[in-house]
Amino acid sequence: KQEVTQxxxxxxxxxxxxLVLNCSFTDSAIYNLQWFRQxxxxxxxxxxxxxxxxREQTSGRLNASLDKSSGRSTLYIAASQPGDSATYLCxxxxxxxxxxxxxxxxxxxxxx
Amino acid sequence: xxxxTQTPKFQVxxxxxxxxxxxxxxxxxxxxxxxxxDPGMGLRLIHYSVGAGIxxxxxxxxGYNVSRSTTEDFPLRLLSAAPSQTSVYFCxxxxxxxxxxxxxxxxxxxL
Numbered sequence: 001k002q003e004v005t006q007x008x009x010x011x012x013x014x015x016x017x018x019l020v021l022n023c024s025f026t027d028s029a030i031y032n033l034q035w036f037r038q039x040x041x042x043x044x045x046x047x048x049x050x051x052x053x054x055r056e057q058t059s060g061r062l063n064a065s066l067d068k069s070s071g072r073s074t075l076y077i078a079a080s081q082p083g084d085s086a087t088y089l090c091x092x093x094x095x096x097x098x099x100x101x102x103x104x105x106x107x108x109x110x111x112x
Numbered sequence: 113x114x115x116x117t118q119t120p121k122f123q124v125x126x127x128x129x130x131x132x133x134x135x136x137x138x139x140x141x142x143x144x145x146x147x148x149x150d151p152g153m154g155l156r157l158i159h160y161s162v163g164a165g166i167x168x169x170x171x172x173x174x175g176y177n178v179s180r181s182t183t184e185d186f187p188l189r190l191l192s193a194a195p196s197q198t199s200v201y202f203c204x205x206x207x208x209x210x211x212x213x214x215x216x217x218x219x220x221x222x223l
Contacts, residue, residue: 004154032209034211034212036214042216042217043202043214043215043216043217044155044202044204044212044214045214046211046212046213046214049210049211051209089154089155091155091212099157099160099170100145100157100212101157101171102147102154102155102156103154104152104153104154105154
């Protein structure tokens with residue numbers, strides 16, 4: 001059974017710091033790995049999607065990597081800003097991509 | 113495009129009542145899913161559909177029914193509401209191998 005774990009559960013950093021959020025999964029037969037952002041009381045916004053054949057994806061200050069052999073994905077945020085404060089969720093897509101298992105999320109607070 | 117829309121935004125039910133949560137998407141996505149989000153537990157898959165007329169169970173399907181008569185709509189039915197179904201419900205859609213797009217959610221309180 002695929003399980004997705006995110007560490008740490010919460011993180012507080014000063015503005016401008018570079019940071020890494022971690023995601024681990026138990027089944028290496030993962031179809032894809034997606035990172036989402038969720039603001040309080042809102043829905044999820046897709047940040048980056050990495051297919052199983054890819055190793056990383058970049059969008060602006062965000063870079064996500066995928067290492068299937070070790071069962072890990074990381075989300076790197078460069079030069080963090082207060083507007084980055086949110087909960088970040090990773091989700092592993094199972095074979096076919098239509099069943100997705102979510103981690104519990106990392107709550108990020110960036111202090112001005 | 114409106115993307116993924118959900119109605120209602122908030123609902124209060126009494127134990128034993130039934131209701132339908134509506135979800136619609138205008139992106140012609142084949143895949144649609146329903147999740148529930150509870151504090152500290154992330155999102156859990158309730159039911160999903162890979163196309164009109166095709167549905168299947170996720171992790172936590174008990175107490176919920178779905179149908180998919182059109183590509184656009186994927187309603188979630190609570191047959192007999194229980195306090196354990198108090199949660200935030202999210203609908204999502206995607207193309208095969210594509211990113212998932214989420215609706216704004218429905219907050220459900222069962223008394």
